[in-house]
Amino acid sequence: MSRDKIVETLIKKGNKLFGLPYEKVKFTGNEEADTLLNDINQFPHAYVLACVMDGQIKAERAWLIPFYISQELGGFDFDKLLKLDLNSLKEIFKKKSLHRFNDTMAENFHSAIQLIHTKYNNNASNIWKDNPKSATVVCRFLEFKGVGVKKSTMAANILAREFKIPMQDRICIDISPDVHVKRVFARLGFISKDASNDELIYCARELHPEYPGIFDFSAWEIGREWCRPNNPDCKNCYLNQFCPKNI
Numbered sequence: 001m002s003r004d005k006i007v008e009t010l011i012k013k014g015n016k017l018f019g020l021p022y023e024k025v026k027f028t029g030n031e032e033a034d035t036l037l038n039d040i041n042q043f044p045h046a047y048v049l050a051c052v053m054d055g056q057i058k059a060e061r062a063w064l065i066p067f068y069i070s071q072e073l074g075g076f077d078f079d080k081l082l083k084l085d086l087n088s089l090k091e092i093f094k095k096k097s098l099h100r101f102n103d104t105m106a107e108n109f110h111s112a113i114q115l116i117h118t119k120y121n122n123n124a125s126n127i128w129k130d131n132p133k134s135a136t137v138v139c140r141f142l143e144f145k146g147v148g149v150k151k152s153t154m155a156a157n158i159l160a161r162e163f164k165i166p167m168q169d170r171i172c173i174d175i176s177p178d179v180h181v182k183r184v185f186a187r188l189g190f191i192s193k194d195a196s197n198d199e200l201i202y203c204a205r206e207l208h209p210e211y212p213g214i215f216d217f218s219a220w221e222i223g224r225e226w227c228r229p230n231n232p233d234c235k236n237c238y239l240n241q242f243c244p245k246n247i
């Protein structure tokens with residue numbers, strides 16, 4: 001019963017967020033970089049390239065990479081990117097120390113530009129145009145070098161949740177195995193403390209198959225605001241009365 005109540009509350013919260021109008025997403029905390037990443041009409045490739053860069057360093061730093069490259073190139077028009085050869089890109093990555101794995105990420109960046117060019121006719125928004133199925137969007141992100149399931153579902157989730165991109169369904173938008181989300185799911189009794197990312201993903205699928213990623217924001221917010229690693233503030237957490245508190 002408590003479990004049902006928790007699920008219901010989290011879904012309600014997630015739906016509320018989903019229904020809110022678009023607001024500029026603070027990906028990096030850098031105003032100019034966030035403006036570029038949010039402009040998915042003029043620079044849809046900036047968002048896609050940032051998703052490709054995400055991983056193995058702090059997200060805020062990874063998402064800054066398109067902006068730093070735009071500074072280097074004097075703009076971020078796709079034509080400019082297309083003219084970049086791999087060696088020049090590697091130089092930029094190294095010179096500006098953009099990533100922990102500069103060579104690999106420069107290769108992934110370059111390869112993503114080529115894929116947007118050949119498959120999407122230089123327009124990355126073709127990845128999500130015409131009300132696609134969520135599985136289609138996830139599959140398309142998976143085709144980018146260096147992008148696995150986690151990044152693909154995150155990319156599809158942000159498109160649906162933050163940018164309000166219409167999709168036929170949300171079945172394939174999984175929960176992101178974030179550290180806050182995992183801790184909250186464990187304390188709520190949904191998964192064990194040492195559960196794998198896959199267990200978390202399948203747990204969310206079981207709880208809400210229509211849109212497993214619905215739990216992302218609410219669980220993340222609870223983890224950050226109240227259910228902190230040490231001394232969780234259960235008194236003020238809105239799940240207090242139902243939570244088994246598996247701490």
Ligand code: SF4
Nearest residue numbers: 227232234237240243
């Ligand atoms: S009630 Fe306490 S343990 Fe449960 S989710 Fe909230 S803060 Fe975490």
